[in-house]
Amino acid sequence: MTRAAFDAGVRPGVRATALLVAKKELRSALRDRQTLLYTVALPLLLYPVLFWILIQGLTVLRGQDAATTVHATVSCDDAQYERLRPVLAIQGGTGETAAPGAERVEWTRAAERLDASAAQALLFGDHAPDAVLWFDADEHPVLAYESTKSRSVLAVERIRKRWASFTEELREKALDASGTSVAALTPFELVRANLASEEDLSGFFFSFILPMTFVLMAVMGAFYPAVDCTAGEKERGTAETTLLLPPSRVGVQLGRILAVAVAALVATVLNLAGLTLAAEPLLAAAGKDLAITIPWGAFALAIPMCAGFLVVASAILVALASFTNTFKQGQALLGVVQVAFLVPAVLGAMPGVELTTGLAFVPVLQTVLAFKAILSGFGAEHGPGAAQLVIVFVTQLVYAALATLAAVRISSRESLLLGGVSIRRALALWRTEGAPR
Amino acid sequence: MNLTNNSENGAAVRASGLCKTYRGPTGEDFEAVRGLEFEATYGEIHGLLGPNGAGKTTTLRMLASILAPTAGTAIVAGADVVREPLEVRRRIGFLSASTGLYARLTGREILTYFGELHGIPREALRARIEELIDAFELARFVDQRTEGLSSGQRQRVSIARAVLHDPPVLILDEPTTGLDILATSDMIDFVASRRSAGRCVLLSTHVLSEAERLCDRIGVIHHGRMLADGTLDELRAETGREFLDEVFRELVARAEPPSA
Amino acid sequence: MKRSLLGFARLVTRSEVRTLVRDRRAFFLAVLLPMLAFPLGMGGMEWLESSSAASLSESDVVAAYDLSALPDALAASIVAELGADELRLTLEPIELPHPSAADDAATRSAARATLTGERRLVLLADATAERPRVVLYFDGAETLGNEGARRVGAALTSLIDAARAVEITARVGVDPAAAFALDVRDVAPPENSFGHRLGKLLPLVLVLMMISAGSFAALGAFAGEREEGTIETLLVQPVPALALALGKLLTVLATVVVAAVGNALSFAAVTAFGMGASADAALSSGWSASTGIWVGRLALALVAFAPTAVLLSAALSLVSARARSFREGQHYILPLVLIGTLLAAPATQDRVSLSYLLALLPVTGPTLALRDTLAGSIAVGPLVVAVLSSLAWSFAALRGLAATLDAERLFRTRATGAELGARGVQSRTAIGFGILSVAMILLVGGRLQSMDLIGGLVVTLWGLVPLLAWLSARGTARRAGEGVRETLGLRRPRGLHLVGALCIAPALAMLVAALLRWQTAHFPMPTDAGGLVELQRQLEALPVWALVLLVGISPGITEELLFRGALLSGMRRDLSPVKVVLWQALLFAAAHGSVHRALPTALLGALFALVTLRTRSLFPAVVLHAVYNSIVVLELQDAAWLTSYGHAGPVGLGVLGVVCLGARARAD
Incomplete structure (x- = not known):
């Protein structure tokens, strides 16, 4: 057979190559029982179990909280003590200690009446109480606590609650005597009327959680496949074979990125499913009966944007992982990658950070913010600006293309494919050593 | 440890009734080695010949005290593999085709590390390493990380590592697998040199020519059983065949009569 | 020359550490870079959070109002109250059809239609009920709508309270509640506040970073050794398997400790810097408070947290030793990270305090103890229980590790037919x-x-x-x-x-x-x-x-x-x-x-x-x-x-x- 016969044969184009490579990568990933186990079974089982533990733990903690008796010391003279009795729900005659009230605050009376500094000093002495109450020179009660101690915070919370209901009672009694009521003396009543529909509220709620979770899960889902098809390839010694492939290297790299994106998509969907499965009882336990009702229109907008992000993230991760020679080095990248994506993801989830024209250009952040805007404001008056959404869509495409190109260029270098070159040299993308044809 | 004393005792390795049974995931047993008996003496190269999966590696690992036998025992260089595994390890050198080297350490560091693990005093160790560097011509690359060495160079470091403490018994599990021609002949020379130094070499292989050329005695293992054990001539006499491959086939055929 | 168990372990550790550190790229990425990046990220996030909260409270909100149903004086006082500069409200008078009944559907949709452009709130007075009402319409599915409603709500509630107090005084002569007006003071010393702020996030950062750096070392020392094929050589050395396990464990422990110390320092620096930047003089003086206090607290924190480093190292080694390759091993780490996060999470919650029950839990007890130690509010009893219980947990993990490291398990390959597989x-x-x-x-x-x-x-x-x-x-x-x-x-x-x-x-x-x-x-x-x-x-x-x-x-x-x-x-x-x-x-x-x-x-x-x-x-x-x-x-x-x-x-x-x-x- 002559050479011409081969030339006349089909040499797959870039797109066909990409699809071929993607198919092979995905097939080999699916054949790995462990990968399957950890991408499919783990999210579906782990989240419900973790959340269940969380709920039960919270129950125990709440019970412990309620069972905790806090200790407070009061320093005052006898007359004030008599006046305080009903406030503090102090019972008993001599009044050294009091029976725990409904709020479980146990009061001790200081031996003598102390001035402000001496009273405060009690909080830092031996057998320190959780809060100290005394009267200042104007006979006004002062309550001191330490915000860094959880018991102290708990004590103040309980004393305040008790105090407020007592003073309100005091007013009611006084007004009753004069023949009116507190309500009658109120100039007007304030009514808060929330105009948002159930659907809007649910969208608003999820707009804080979903975009951030999506980004983090997509990155985690893309990470291992990206390492596997770069560093793993080198370690298995199949990198050379890849170099010898007849079709264009752009196609090969595109195929890898595609495979990584698909794997990330599967992982993300499964993780979100596991989370939903797990979150329902949690939300129910928290008394939030949030039906997951996100408008279809929002989904229609969000899906292409998320797909774009998956490609961006996959391309970035493949490019990054191309620098590593072994699985070990690839694994070592994880922490850095997490931080690099975590910060914009969390920042985007914060209330008050909204999609502006400037932020629409920032990678990763743009996705979170646009996703958030779509969820919270779809169809609403102050919904996302169409222009900004368009910017996000377009720039995402541009970033995806840029990252893909960078990945292609970086990982096509022979030196990197075969390992053992410095990062600095590999980064010099303008050099044309082993450049893609 | 007194080598001459050991040599006078005769057998360097004596395995008696050695068995190893693995249990499969569903509970059924798999007998890798079934009651192996054989002896090897000092100044002798004893080959274990058999196809893949015959139980050679398991046998050698048991003799090296890495695996514990299910039944039976073996005395290696005067120590019992079941009762004194540490003593056995002190007296043997072990090398297999799958043995790796720490990629990011240099040859000298690796030798020093294992020498220290063997408890060789510092000065003696230094001298011994120099000796090995001369003997195996390591000087050119001994201070490089092993990840950059060629496979032949790596093999030489591995050999030096195995004989670092001058063990009376050397156990080699398919030592030439994956080596090139030069490295293979280096390995063969090395094995022969151990014999002339009065040590015992236990060697597993499935390369017949190697066994024919090197081994003083050959044990043929198949399905975990020792089918025959003796010098090449003895084996020939027993089976009435001339070439080792025929000898081997004859032995296997005898052990497994064609099923009716 | 005979060596003791520890002597052998030390040898193994030295060689392991050497191998670990020589892979400069991996070591940099896994241990050093996170030391810089992670605390910066965490600190940065805290800063971002506070600055975004600040920017939200400083944003202007436009509110429309129609208070014509109220008496003029009352309407004027409301407008005056809401017009205060610090509320940052822009008020626009409008006219709305007066509701026939309180908050009916027609009024709602009219209010809805009014919320156009920059307008986020509508205030509508309603005199149909027995007492006058002011209805505050807002869109709860919108950040600025919520923020505006919060501000208006707070302002009007205090207006109502003040007006009520005036009325009561007029009727009764003196407001009986006034004598009981409680003055609540937070007297936490600056060093405690600083320690508290540090201690809230630090335990979580430490646990996560210790796991991430430790897993790198553990995977290298156990799974990597198996992959490289050096484990066989190591096992034929005349050294007890326990010494090998111990040596490798010490390597992991060393990495974990380096990661913990490095991250703690860089996190403390970020926190201190963040306070300097926010010009919180009282807090930043907490950092520079007498060094004696900090030496004592840090020493105690070390005692409280050291067993956790051992426990995490042992747990990481345990899972890595089960892995046959690096790739397999990393799958085992993720659940460990999740469990670690779950156990360390209670320390980030102010309301959770270190009780005897929580002190028994691994990681949770020590993280809470660490937090409270830094804040200067540690109780001795639970601290002792936390330390003892994590020592016990560590011991259990170490025993598990020694059992895993026997040769029979390590040589379990497909060829030898799932050895051990059937045991139990x-x-x-x-x-x-x-x-x-x-x-x-x-x-x-x-x-x-x-x-x-x-x-x-x-x-x-x-x-x-x-x-x-x-x-x-x-x-x-x-x-x-x-x-x-x-x-x-x-x-x-x-x-x-x-x-x-x-x-x-x-x-x-x-x-x-x-x-x-x-x-x-x-x-x-x-x-x-x-x-x-x-x-x-x-x-x-x-x-x-x-x-x-x-x-x-x-x-x-x-x-x-x-x-x-x-x-x-x-x-x-x-x-x-x-x-x-x-x-x-x-x-x-x-x-x-x-x-x-x-x-x-x-x-x-x-x-x-x-x-x-x-x-x-x-x-x-x-x-x-x-x-x-x-x-x-x-x-x-x-x-x-x-x-x-x-x-x-x-x-x-x-x-x-x-x-x-x-x-x-x-x-x-």
């Missing part, structure tokens, strides 16, 4: 199936019961549970070569055993009730968690016979078939009776899915297992379970039903029952 295969299958069953009962059963309680209960008890029991029993029976009936323990019981089971049921009910009383006194829990009250209400609506059938007898039969039938007979084959009983208690408690009932159900599970093991038949446990449950159901109807018969009867019967059950089982 029956019990491991039974336990695995038990965990799966519990998950199915909780997830599927819980789901069904939330849709329809009665129907869900019926389907769970008579569909799901028997199905699981049959599936598990079939597998066990096939492996053991016996019949399913036999596996399920459906052997003819001795009459004496049935009588015994019947007799101890009332005493058991009393015992469980006492246990619950004790639990309520010492570990009280909210009673409404998980819709327990609602559940009880729905059940009480059923007639007694149906209840006894559904909640009494049914679980007695089907739950026993699964737990004491199928699962127990699998476990019994390779586990000691004590372990069987413990696993039964654990699984039975988990299947009930409620921490409230964890103690009683664990007790019941253990007892039923004991009865089954002793009598070698399932029927006594079925009788005991069914009768016990029925007694509880009847007590639900009438709380004093059982105790009305006095204590002597049940106790006497119980003793008799125990004697009966003690009788020898029928021979095979």
Whole structure:
């Protein structure tokens, strides 16, 4: 057979190559029982179990909280003590200690009446109480606590609650005597009327959680496949074979990125499913009966944007992982990658950070913010600006293309494919050593 | 440890009734080695010949005290593999085709590390390493990380590592697998040199020519059983065949009569 | 030259550390870079959070109002109050159709239509009710709408309070509450505030970073060694396996410690810098407070946290040693990260304080102790318990590690036919199936019961549970070569055993009730968690016979078939009776899915297992379970039903029952 016969044969184009490579990568990933186990079974089982533990733990903690008796010391003279009795729900005659009230605050009376500094000093002495109450020179009660101690915070919370209901009672009694009521003396009543529909509220709620979770899960889902098809390839010694492939290297790299994106998509969907499965009882336990009702229109907008992000993230991760020679080095990248994506993801989830024209250009952040805007404001008056959404869509495409190109260029270098070159040299993308044809 | 004393005792390795049974995931047993008996003496190269999966590696690992036998025992260089595994390890050198080297350490560091693990005093160790560097011509690359060495160079470091403490018994599990021609002949020379130094070499292989050329005695293992054990001539006499491959086939055929 | 165990371990550590550090790229990425990046990221996030909150509170909100229904003076005072500069509200008077009834649909849609452009709020006065009302319309699904509503709400509430106080004083002469106006002061010293702020996030950062850096070292030292093929060489050295394990563990520990110290320093620097930047003079003076305080606190924090470093190292080594390759190993790390996060999370919550109970938990206890130590509010008792308990946990992990590192396990390859695989295969299958069953009962059963309680209960008890029991029993029976009936323990019981089971049921009910009383006194829990009250209400609506059938007898039969039938007979084959009983208690408690009932159900599970093991038949446990449950159901109807018969009867019967059950089982 002559050479011409081969030339006349089909040499797959870039797109066909990409699809071929993607198919092979995905097939080999699916054949790995462990990968399957950890991408499919783990999210579906782990989240419900973790959340269940969380709920039960919270129950125990709440019970412990309620069972905790806090200790407070009061320093005052006898007359004030008599006046305080009903406030503090102090019972008993001599009044050294009091029976725990409904709020479980146990009061001790200081031996003598102390001035402000001496009273405060009690909080830092031996057998320190959780809060100290005394009267200042104007006979006004002062309550001191330490915000860094959880018991102290708990004590103040309980004393305040008790105090407020007592003073309100005091007013009611006084007004009753004069023949009116507190309500009658109120100039007007304030009514808060929330105009948002159930659907809007649910969208608003999820707009804080979903975009951030999506980004983090997509990155985690893309990470291992990206390492596997770069560093793993080198370690298995199949990198050379890849170099010898007849079709264009752009196609090969595109195929890898595609495979990584698909794997990330599967992982993300499964993780979100596991989370939903797990979150329902949690939300129910928290008394939030949030039906997951996100408008279809929002989904229609969000899906292409998320797909774009998956490609961006996959391309970035493949490019990054191309620098590593072994699985070990690839694994070592994880922490850095997490931080690099975590910060914009969390920042985007914060209330008050909204999609502006400037932020629409920032990678990763743009996705979170646009996703958030779509969820919270779809169809609403102050919904996302169409222009900004368009910017996000377009720039995402541009970033995806840029990252893909960078990945292609970086990982096509022979030196990197075969390992053992410095990062600095590999980064010099303008050099044309082993450049893609 | 007194080598001459050991040599006078005769057998360097004596395995008696050695068995190893693995249990499969569903509970059924798999007998890798079934009651192996054989002896090897000092100044002798004893080959274990058999196809893949015959139980050679398991046998050698048991003799090296890495695996514990299910039944039976073996005395290696005067120590019992079941009762004194540490003593056995002190007296043997072990090398297999799958043995790796720490990629990011240099040859000298690796030798020093294992020498220290063997408890060789510092000065003696230094001298011994120099000796090995001369003997195996390591000087050119001994201070490089092993990840950059060629496979032949790596093999030489591995050999030096195995004989670092001058063990009376050397156990080699398919030592030439994956080596090139030069490295293979280096390995063969090395094995022969151990014999002339009065040590015992236990060697597993499935390369017949190697066994024919090197081994003083050959044990043929198949399905975990020792089918025959003796010098090449003895084996020939027993089976009435001339070439080792025929000898081997004859032995296997005898052990497994064609099923009716 | 003879070396001690530790001497050998030191040698191994030296070589391991060398290997680790020489892979400069990996070491940099895994250990050094996170030291810079992670605390910066965490600190940065805190800063971003506060600055975004600040920018939100500084944003301008446009509010439209129509207060024409109010008296002019009142309307003017409201407008004046809302017009205050610090509220950053822009007020626009508009006219809206006056509502005919309070907050009707027409008014709502009119208000909705008004919220255009930059307008986020509409205030509309409404005089149709007995007293005048001001309705504040906003869009709760919008950040600025919520923020505006918050500001207006706060301003108007204080306006109402002030006006009320004036009126009261006018009527009564003096506001009686004024004398009791409480002045609450936070007197936390700056060093405590600084330590508290540091201690809130630091434990989580430390745990995460220790796991991430430690896993790098552990995977290299265990899984990597196997992949490189050097483990064989190492194992033929005349060194005890324990020394090898110890040496590798020390390497992991060293990495973990380096990561912890490095991250702590860089996190502290970020926190201190953040305070400098926010110009919080009081707080930043906390950092520069007398060094003596900080030396003491840091030393104590070290004591509190050091065992955790050992524990994490041992746990990481344990999972890495099970992996045959780097790739396999990293899969095992992720669950460890999640568990670590879950255990360290309580320390980020202000309301959680270090109690003796929490001090017993690994990671949680020490992280809380670390936080409280830095804030200067550590209690000695729980601190000691936390340190001791994490030492105990570490010891358990170390023992596990030594067991994993034997050669037999390490050479488990496909060729040698899943060595060890079969050791305890029956019990491991039974336990695995038990965990799966519990998950199915909780997830599927819980789901069904939330849709329809009665129907869900019926389907769970008579569909799901028997199905699981049959599936598990079939597998066990096939492996053991016996019949399913036999596996399920459906052997003819001795009459004496049935009588015994019947007799101890009332005493058991009393015992469980006492246990619950004790639990309520010492570990009280909210009673409404998980819709327990609602559940009880729905059940009480059923007639007694149906209840006894559904909640009494049914679980007695089907739950026993699964737990004491199928699962127990699998476990019994390779586990000691004590372990069987413990696993039964654990699984039975988990299947009930409620921490409230964890103690009683664990007790019941253990007892039923004991009865089954002793009598070698399932029927006594079925009788005991069914009768016990029925007694509880009847007590639900009438709380004093059982105790009305006095204590002597049940106790006497119980003793008799125990004697009966003690009788020898029928021979095979």
